Amino acid sequence: MSGAQQRDLWTAVDEYAFSHSHPTSRPNTKALQHAAEASKEAGLPNIAASSSQAKFLAITIRALGVTHALEIGTLGASTAIWLASENPQLHVTSIEYDPGNAEVARKNVEFAGLSDRVEIIVGAGIDVIRELKQEVLDGKRPRFGFFFIDADKENNWNYFDVAADIATKRGLIVVDNVVRQGRVADASNTDARIIGSRQVIENAGKDARVDSVVLQTVGDKGHDGWLWAVVN
Numbered sequence: 001m002s003g004a005q006q007r008d009l010w011t012a013v014d015e016y017a018f019s020h021s022h023p024t025s026r027p028n029t030k031a032l033q034h035a036a037e038a039s040k041e042a043g044l045p046n047i048a049a050s051s052s053q054a055k056f057l058a059i060t061i062r063a064l065g066v067t068h069a070l071e072i073g074t075l076g077a078s079t080a081i082w083l084a085s086e087n088p089q090l091h092v093t094s095i096e097y098d099p100g101n102a103e104v105a106r107k108n109v110e111f112a113g114l115s116d117r118v119e120i121i122v123g124a125g126i127d128v129i130r131e132l133k134q135e136v137l138d139g140k141r142p143r144f145g146f147f148f149i150d151a152d153k154e155n156n157w158n159y160f161d162v163a164a165d166i167a168t169k170r171g172l173i174v175v176d177n178v179v180r181q182g183r184v185a186d187a188s189n190t191d192a193r194i195i196g197s198r199q200v201i202e203n204a205g206k207d208a209r210v211d212s213v214v215l216q217t218v219g220d221k222g223h224d225g226w227l228w229a230v231v232n
């Protein structure tokens with residue numbers, strides 16, 4: 001089977017399964033479709049987590065009873081809306097570097113009726129997460145039970161390192177796109193994003209604060225994978 005055929009198959013399975021596991025009668029369908037359309041119209045790239053992946057994160061959060069989540073990399077707020085709309089107990093803080101993306105995201109969150117539970121902070125992820133860390137340590141913010149690291153891949157480890165310090169006990173840290181069509185296993189690849197993947201995988205494995213695993217994924221976003229870590 002060619003690469004294109006494989007990808008078509010993965011997409012077909014995603015479309016079939018998602019249409020049944022999340023029928024359009026679900027209450028958040030309109031908000032999610034609106035966010036996708038408005039993001040496309042505004043020219044945002046098609047790089048949000050897939051619907052199946054975002055729902056998987058959302059129901060994991062529900063199973064764990066997480067009340068505060070931190071996302072790095074908002075884009076048009078697709079995943080933030082998934083997390084908040086599937087979890088009435090959840091407050092989502094999401095950091096976005098690009099003010100234009102943040103504006104689209106805010107409007108999408110407002111359309112979804114989630115402005116009271118989705119906070120979008122504009123700024124460089126590493127600066128903002130360090131400020132949030134100080135707020136958590138000062139007792140001005142609660143610890144986060146879930147992190148979705150999905151921004152500049154070169155900073156994966158820097159985000160992870162702070163996240164492990166401000167997580168709740170048994171908090172979950174997910175880093176997106178660490179496999180990158182398998183290129184992570186090619187030691188000769190010097191792409192900064194691949195180096196960012198390797199750094200977070202290797203450092204997390206040695207870090208006594210967490211227990212981690214990498215899970216490869218296929219679907220309508222191709223072949224990639226997540227790093228998952230639970231904070232001890």
Ligand SMILES: C[S@@+](CC[C@H](N)C(=O)[O-])C[C@H]1O[C@@H](n2cnc3c(N)ncnc32)[C@H](O)[C@@H]1O
Nearest residue numbers: 048049073075078079096097124125150151152
């Ligand atoms: C893959 S997209 C995020 C998708 C989103 N998590 C979702 O699944 O719906 C990555 C986003 O990270 C933002 N970004 C890139 N570098 C950043 C940085 N240094 N700090 C914060 N955000 C950044 C980009 O502007 C982009 O909107």
